Amino acid sequence: MTETASHPPGRAILGGSFNPPHVGHMRLAIEVREALGGLVQGVDMVPCAVPPHKAQQGMLPFELRARMVEACAANLPWLRCNRVEALRQGPSFTWDTLCAYREAEPGTDFYFILGSPDFATLSTWHRGVELPRLCNFVVVPRRGHTAENFIAAAKTLWPQAHPRPSVLPSCACVALPGGGLAHFLSLPWLAVSASRVRQLWLAGRNVDFLVPDAALRILRENSQTVRQHWLKESLAC
Ligand code: ATP
Numbered sequence: 001m002t003e004t005a006s007h008p009p010g011r012a013i014l015g016g017s018f019n020p021p022h023v024g025h026m027r028l029a030i031e032v033r034e035a036l037g038g039l040v041q042g043v044d045m046v047p048c049a050v051p052p053h054k055a056q057q058g059m060l061p062f063e064l065r066a067r068m069v070e071a072c073a074a075n076l077p078w079l080r081c082n083r084v085e086a087l088r089q090g091p092s093f094t095w096d097t098l099c100a101y102r103e104a105e106p107g108t109d110f111y112f113i114l115g116s117p118d119f120a121t122l123s124t125w126h127r128g129v130e131l132p133r134l135c136n137f138v139v140v141p142r143r144g145h146t147a148e149n150f151i152a153a154a155k156t157l158w159p160q161a162h163p164r165p166s167v168l169p170s171c172a173c174v175a176l177p178g179g180g181l182a183h184f185l186s187l188p189w190l191a192v193s194a195s196r197v198r199q200l201w202l203a204g205r206n207v208d209f210l211v212p213d214a215a216l217r218i219l220r221e222n223s224q225t226v227r228q229h230w231l232k233e234s235l236a237c
């Protein structure tokens with residue numbers, strides 16, 4: 001998984017439940033693309049069909065979440081929504097998604113985006129520590145995590161992991177067994193989450209500027225279904 005100028009541009013992948021997509025997701029996609037520069041041709045947002053790590057209660061139907069992601073991506077030519085996870089049965093494992101990507105685009109380098117807490121728990125994911133065979137990681141700090149925390153987490157997951165100079169400016173980088181690199185990008189984390197959007201929506205409060213207008217229109221057009229699903233989560237608490 002080398003990064004050279006002669007290599008064809010890779011692709012960044014942002015997985016998530018997008019229940020619903022919000023401005024934190026969109027800014028993350030924009031900033032990662034800018035930071036990776038010529039290393040990637042674009043970013044794919046990949047809505048999760050059956051989240052292995054999250055309760056299904058309160059999850060909007062896949063179709064609705066994917067339509068919202070598509071609507072948010074519509075005016076950004078480098079941003080796509082990939083519905084690949086809806087094509088499989090059972091839990092939507094990242095391992096399987098990346099295998100599907102590599103089969104569809106052999107020779108492309110993939111950059112899987114995730115927050116630092118998720119990176120630290122990769123050993124709990126299905127074949128999580130093997131993922132560097134399939135992709136690089138772009139790790140974004142959360143909860144005040146620093147580059148030192150990131151390197152320590154990488155060494156806990158992979159004792160053979162070793163820091164190396166990054167091709168990206170001011171970015172910590174670790175080489176992982178299997179061939180992938182993990183890049184630590186110090187991007188700001190906007191204080192917005194899908195859970196908070198759901199809580200505000202159910203309380204009848206205003207979610208303008210937290211959810212892109214294109215997704216908000218779809219939420220409003222489907223307000224009964226949205227309420228019905230999101231209420232299930234609050235009733236389960
Ligand atoms: P929930 O509140 O339902 O747990 P969420 O807001 O964390 O959801 P997800 O769809 O689970 O949204 O997240 C998809 C991806 O976006 C993950 O990699 C997550 O770390 C990242 N992400 C979520 N919120 C933000 C944010 N505010 N800023 C940057 N990245 C974010």
